Structures are given as C-alpha cells and as structure tokens.
Amino acid sequence: xxxxxxxxxxxxxxxxxxxxxxxxxxxxxxxxxxxxxxxxxxxxxxxxxxxxxxxxxxxxxxxxxxxxxxxxxxxxxxxxxxxxxxxxxxxxxxxxxxxxxxxxxxxxxxxxxxxxxxxxxxxxxxxxxxxxxxxxxxxxxxxxxxxxxxxxxxxxxxxxxxxxxxxxxxxxxxxxxxxxxxxxxxxxxxxxxxxxxxxxxxxxxxxxxxxxxxxxxxxxxxxxxxxxxxxxxxxxxxxxxxxxxxxxxxxxxxxxxxxxxxxxxxxxxxxxxxxxxxxxxxxxxxxxxxxxxxxxxxxxxxxxxxxxxxxxxxxxxxxxxxxxxxxxxxxxxxxxxxxxxxxxxxxxxxxxxxxxxxxxxxxxxxxxxxxxxxxxxxxxxxxxxxxxxxxxxxxxxxxxxxxxxxxxxxxxxxxxxxxxxxxxxxxxxxxxxxxxxxxxxxxxxxxxxxxxxxxxxxxxxxxxxxxxxxxxxxxxxxxxxxxxxxxxxxxxxxxxxxxxxxxxxxxxxxxxxxxxxxxxxxxxxxxxxxxxxxxxxxxxxxxxxxxxxxxxxxxxxxxxxxxxxxxxxxxxxxxxxxxxxxxxxxxxxxxxxxxxxxxxxxxxxxxxxxxxxxxxxxxxxxxxxxxxxxxxxxxxxxxxxxxxxxxxxxxxxxxxxxxxxxxxxxxxxxxxxxxxxxxxxxxxxxxxxxxx
Numbered sequence: 001x002x003x004x005x006x007x008x009x010x011x012x013x014x015x016x017x018x019x020x021x022x023x024x025x026x027x028x029x030x031x032x033x034x035x036x037x038x039x040x041x042x043x044x045x046x047x048x049x050x051x052x053x054x055x056x057x058x059x060x061x062x063x064x065x066x067x068x069x070x071x072x073x074x075x076x077x078x079x080x081x082x083x084x085x086x087x088x089x090x091x092x093x094x095x096x097x098x099x100x101x102x103x104x105x106x107x108x109x110x111x112x113x114x115x116x117x118x119x120x121x122x123x124x125x126x127x128x129x130x131x132x133x134x135x136x137x138x139x140x141x142x143x144x145x146x147x148x149x150x151x152x153x154x155x156x157x158x159x160x161x162x163x164x165x166x167x168x169x170x171x172x173x174x175x176x177x178x179x180x181x182x183x184x185x186x187x188x189x190x191x192x193x194x195x196x197x198x199x200x201x202x203x204x205x206x207x208x209x210x211x212x213x214x215x216x217x218x219x220x221x222x223x224x225x226x227x228x229x230x231x232x233x234x235x236x237x238x239x240x241x242x243x244x245x246x247x248x249x250x251x252x253x254x255x256x257x258x259x260x261x262x263x264x265x266x267x268x269x270x271x272x273x274x275x276x277x278x279x280x281x282x283x284x285x286x287x288x289x290x291x292x293x294x295x296x297x298x299x300x301x302x303x304x305x306x307x308x309x310x311x312x313x314x315x316x317x318x319x320x321x322x323x324x325x326x327x328x329x330x331x332x333x334x335x336x337x338x339x340x341x342x343x344x345x346x347x348x349x350x351x352x353x354x355x356x357x358x359x360x361x362x363x364x365x366x367x368x369x370x371x372x373x374x375x376x377x378x379x380x381x382x383x384x385x386x387x388x389x390x391x392x393x394x395x396x397x398x399x400x401x402x403x404x405x406x407x408x409x410x411x412x413x414x415x416x417x418x419x420x421x422x423x424x425x426x427x428x429x430x431x432x433x434x435x436x437x438x439x440x441x442x443x444x445x446x447x448x449x450x451x452x453x454x455x456x457x458x459x460x461x462x463x464x465x466x467x468x469x470x471x472x473x474x475x476x477x478x479x480x481x482x483x484x485x486x487x488x489x490x491x492x493x494x495x496x497x498x499x500x501x502x503x504x505x506x507x508x509x510x511x512x513x514x515x516x517x518x519x520x521x522x523x524x525x526x527x528x529x530x531x532x533x534x535x536x537x538x539x540x541x542x543x544x545x546x547x548x549x550x551x552x553x554x555x556x557x558x559x560x561x562x563x564x565x566x567x568x569x570x571x572x573x574x575x576x577x578x579x580x581x582x583x584x585x586x587x588x589x590x591x592x593x594x595x596x597x598x599x600x601x602x603x604x605x606x607x608x609x610x611x612x613x614x615x616x617x618x619x620x621x622x623x624x625x626x627x628x629x630x631x632x633x634x635x636x637x638x639x640x641x642x643x644x645x646x647x648x649x650x651x652x653x654x655x656x657x658x659x660x661x662x663x664x665x666x667x668x669x670x671x672x673x674x675x676x677x678x679x680x681x682x683x684x685x686x687x688x689x690x691x692x
Contacts, residue, residue: 031072111138153261188256274351319354517578
C-alpha cells in the first residue's frame with residue numbers, strides 16, 4: 001500500500017509516461033509525448049487560439065519529467081477544453097535527420113481535438129521565428145463526457161453493403177442543398193441529408209479524410225479540398241463543423257455518427273497514415289518533424305531528404321515501433337471512442353514498406369491491424385498500391401483485408417467503351433475477379449468494386465470527355481491521370497445533341513448495372529446517381545467550389561437516373577444470389593449457386609479478341625433464384641437466345657438500359673413478361689431478366 005501511495009504521489013508531482021497525449025485524471029491533466037533526442041520540452045497552455053503568448057509555460061525537467069524517451073507532466077487545475085501545445089528543443093541537424101526547432105508550436109500527435117484559428121498561417125511554420133499566434137492548438141478532451149446513448153458500430157456484412165464515397169463538405173456546401181447557410185458543408189449538414197441516402201439504398205458512407213488536415217497545403221489562392229494531408233490523426237477536421245468552439249467539431253462529428261447509425265448507415269473513414277502535411281524538406285514544422293523527425297518519417301541516405309512513395313513529399317515510417325503504436329492506438333480510438341465502423345487506407349501499400357523503404361513480406365503494422373481484436377468487427381479496406389509503383393491488388397497481406405479493385409474499374413470501363421480483347425477480363429470481374437483473388441476460400445465481397453472514385457472522372461464525365469481538363473488546378477494540366485478509358489461520343493463536354501445525350505445516359509446505366517450485379521461490394525461516388533460533373537477535371541483536389549460540390553438541382557433534373565439507381569440497388573439487395581459469401585460455381589451444381597456463360601447462342605460464349613458481347617445465367621438452386629443478364633457492348637443490336645423456362649414461369653424484364661425511364665427499370669411484380677425465345681438487345685445496352 002505504501003509503495004502504491006508513493007507512486008501516485010510521484011505521478012502527481014511529475015506526471016507519468018502513459019497514456020500518451022493529454023489524459024484527464026483526478027484534479028488535472030497528464031501530458032506525455034515521445035521524443036528520443038529532445039534536450040528540452042515545454043508545455044504551453046493557451047486561453048485562446050489566437051493568443052500571441054501562452055498563458056502559462058510548464059518546463060519539463062529532463063531528470064524528473066522524463067522516463068526513457070517519454071516526456072511527461074501532471075498539471076493541476078485544468079481539464080477538458082484546455083488549449084495547449086509543445087515547444088521541443090534539440091539539435092537542428094538535417095544531414096543527420098534531426099529537425100528540432102524550439103520556435104515552433106507543435107501539435108500533440110495524440111490530440112483528440114485541434115482548434116485552427118482564422119489567423120492560422122502555414123508559412124509561419126516554415127519561415128524562421130516564433131509562430132505562436134499563427135499556430136494550430138491541441139485541445140484536452142475527456143472521451144467520457146459524451147453520451148452515446150445505446151449507439152454501437154453496426155458491423156454490416158460486406159455482402160449486404162452498398163458504399164457511398166462522400167465528401168463531408170461537398171455533399172451540402174452548394175447553396176441549392178436546402179441546408180441552412182451556417183450548416184452547409186458540415187457534419188450537421190450531412191445529417192440533414194440522411195433521408196436521401198436511405199432512399200437511395202446506401203448502407204455505408206465512406207467519408208473522404210476527416211482527420212484534421214491543412215487546408216493551406218496547396219498553391220494559393222486555392223484551398224486543399226480533398227484533405228489527403230493530415231496534421232493530427234486523432235482529431236476530426238474542424239473546418240467541417242458548424243460549431244467553432246474548441247470541442248465543437250468533436251461533438252458534431254459524434255452527433256453525425258450517431259444519426260447515421262440510427263438510419264442503419266455505417267461510417268467508414270478514408271484514413272491517411274502514409275504521409276503528412278509537413279511535406280518535404282521545404283515544408284512546415286507542425287508536429288512530427290519537430291518531435292522526432294527520424295522516427296516518424298522515412299529518410300533517404302542523405303537524411304536531410306525525405307523518401308517519397310506517396311507523391312506528396314514525405315512518407316511515414318509506419319513500421320517503426322513508436323509510429324506503429326500511434327497508428328494502432330489511433331484506429332482503436334476511432335472505433336472505441338468515436339464509434340466508426342471501418343477504414344479505407346489511402347495508399348496502403350506504403351504501410352508495407354520498411355525503414356529503408358523496401359516492401360516487407362510480413363509488414364508488422366498491417367498484420368497488427370488485421371489481428372487486432374478491437375478492430376475485428378470493423379471493415380479494413382486497402383488502396384493496395386502507392387505512388388512509387390508498388391501494386392498489390394490481389395496480393396495484399398492477410399485474410400481480412402478488403403481491397404479497392406482498380407482492375408475492376410479499368411476492365412469494365414474498357415469493356416463498356418467497346419475495346420477489343422477485354423470480354424474475358426470483364427467476365428472475371430463480374431464474378432468477383434477469381435483470376436486476381438485466387439484463394440478459393442476468400443470472400444469475393446472483399447473486392448470493393450467501383451467505376452469511379454474521388455480520384456478521376458465522375459461517371460458523367462467518363463462518358464463526356466476524352467481528355468482531362470485540369471487547367472483550373474494551376475498545374476498546366478499536368479496533374480491527374482492521362483489514361484481514363486473514357487469516351488465523349490464525338491463531342492467534348494456538354495452538348496445539345498440529343499442522340500449523344502441518350503447514348504451517354506445509356507452508358508451510365510450500363511456501368512451502374514454491371515457494378516451492382518457483380519460479385520463483390522459495390523462503391524458509388526457521390527453524385528454519380530444524378531450525373532454530377534466536374535467539367536472534365538479528374539483531379540479536383542483543390543476545387544472547393546461548384547466543380548466539386550454536389551449540385552442538388554440534379555436530383556430533379558435527373559430523377560429518372562436516380563430512380564433507376566435506387567431501384568437497381570434495392571433489387572440486388574433483395575436477392576440472395578447477389579450477396580454470396582463464396583465464389584459462384586462455374587458449372588451447374590444442385591447444392592450451390594452457380595453461373596453459366598453464353599453468347600448470342602446459349603452456352604456458347606464468344607471469348608474472341610474482337611468479341612464485345614456476353615451473357616450469363618445466375619442460378620441459386622436452393623433459393624430458386626434465376627437471372628439472365630445480357631451485356632452488349634457492340635455497336636449493333638444482337639439477338640440473344642434465352643434459357644428455357646419451367647412450366648408456369650416466365651422471364652421478366654427488370655432492366656433494359658436502352659429504354660427511357662421508367663421502363664428502363666421495373667419492379668419484379670410489374671416487370672413485363674418476355675414471351676419470345678430470344679431477346680433483341682440494342683447496341684451498347686445491358687438487359688437483366690428475372691425468372692418469376
């Protein structure tokens with residue numbers, strides 16, 4: 001007992017090394033941070049984010065306030081909402097990887113909330129001198145203070161999931177959103193649009209980065225809109241909050257999660273652990289660089305330079321022990337305290353690189369994420385490539401990771417465009433890509449199937465532009481992908497030609513139909529269901545304007561396409577064969593769902609180089625579900641023979657993308673009966689028939 005009392009007294013005098021960050025204890029706050037090579041550390045307390053001087057400075061004694069490489073202190077009389085920062089002093093020796101700068105206010109890597117004042121200036125963190133009144137400030141948080149009521153993560157199966165990639169601000173920032181001005185572009189604004197997501201049939205929103213990022217990390221006068229440049233991994237981005245108080249963004253984010261869960265919609269975060277907003281050797285000192293540069297970043301042999309596998313200037317040293325723990329602690333925090341349902345890992349292949357930048361066969365971080373019991377019920381989705389040529393789609397480690405299937409995107413784009421030599425690849429994508437994911441025990445729904453995402457053309461622009469048009473980005477149109485497998489049908493961009501418009505709309509419906517009927521988990525980009533356009537910009541990372549925002553006038557203008565998409569989603573959700581957790585058999589099997597392939601003639605698929613058509617029959621013998629789907633990417637109509645039906649059963653036309661709304665999609669009970677032995681499929685069309 002005496003020993004325990006002694007330790008408690010010492011903790012109160014000098015603080016303790018755990019947990020990292022700012023933790024509320026009885027009567028005050030314990031601060032702890034990691035820095036191996038620091039010589040001196042100060043904790044700065046602020047009354048306001050714009051203060052030019054701290055209200056109080058706590059200097060840490062390296063003899064008493066340091067345990068191993070952890071600096072710590074207990075500060076009495078403060079609590080939740082307290083603003084703070086660090087000054088960390090040590091050698092500035094870039095050639096040896098050390099970049100300490102005691103003039104700069106540093107964010108706590110474990111800060112649960114951060115406040116950014118109107119006077120924040122990224123340049124002040126680059127130029128020599130004190131940046132106190134221009135710096136972001138960390139905020140002390142007590143996770144216990146929020147009432148989650150009965151909320152818990154939903155744990156929806158991949159097989160039942162429809163993912164909607166969404167930008168929090170862009171979803172409601174347009175004045176025509178119907179959201180009150182002070183709520184536009186906020187977590188609260190998104191809450192108001194939940195009924196729209198429900199009507200569409202969405203089961204999960206995949207939010208583009210909401211970890212606090214630096215909006216000034218872009219060529220002025222533009223603003224970093226996408227947010228793929230984090231500053232604080234634990235803190236919700238305060239620019240998306242209508243409540244500008246220190247704790248406002250935190251509470252508003254939690255309100256949004258709770259509201260989405262009540263609507264049956266999961267929250268997946270697009271997380272960026274592969275790089276930070278501190279950039280290359282010319283970048284600002286905001287946090288990690290000034291705490292322990294060598295620990296947090298991968299460096300070149302000349303340690304004054306940063307390894308760049310991300311295309312952004314730096315790469316996080318993710319498999320270093322301290323950084324690995326930071327990332328794992330962060331993921332657990334977002335699940336445990338913020339109730340999120342999963343994560344999509346930006347450039348996840350960077351996280352497989354070791355301290356010399358080499359790809360590791362068994363990267364500790366990725367295995368730790370896969371095997372963490374606290375994360376076992378969450379979705380973990382890898383963007384399984386990086387900007388330095390590492391491509392791991394189909395070979396990403398582990399048993400639990402899902403992957404963005406970039407080959408699905410490219411092969412289906414090429415098939416629908418009418419390219420030669422892709423019909424066999426398209427067939428494989430439709431049945432879950434077994435040629436890529438060759439483990440027969442792997443759940444096919446771990447393939448995240450998408451045609452479009454934030455990075456690239458919108459679905460409307462995919463059928464409207466042959467070339468990217470990124471001039472507004474200020475990079476002389478050199479940014480963004482050059483090959484998009486797109487086709488404008490003879491006119492670049494907007495057109496009054498109704499024949500072209502009809503063909504474009506049909507192609508959009510073709511893409512949506514194939515994506516949703518394919519084995520795997522479908523992901524749709526925000527606004528594709530109503531033909532949102534970025535005017536040909538395929539890299540709108542800095543376009544915080546109408547180019548990127550959801551145009552809510554399109555909901556009425558393209559209500560036919562919205563009806564088609566919603567009907568398609570609800571139809572596939574109602575049929576078990578679209579939510580199989582095993583690959584379909586490729587031969588008739590009375591005990592398991594299976595697929596058979598055809599061409600214009602039954603059971604005779606045309607796999608030739610110049611083939612542009614295909615048909616398949618999906619059969620679930622036990623549940624007595626049977627569908628026949630025709631894909632005609634040819635420029636002429638083709639007459640497809642139909643499978644024979646049992647007595648008292650008929651083929652019913654659910655979808656024919658060549659038809660106008662409302663005939664392009666019919667509910668099964670209203671679908672017209674096909675009485676002929678064949679179906680004339682129009683040029684560049686998809687047809688789905690249901691046996692009923």
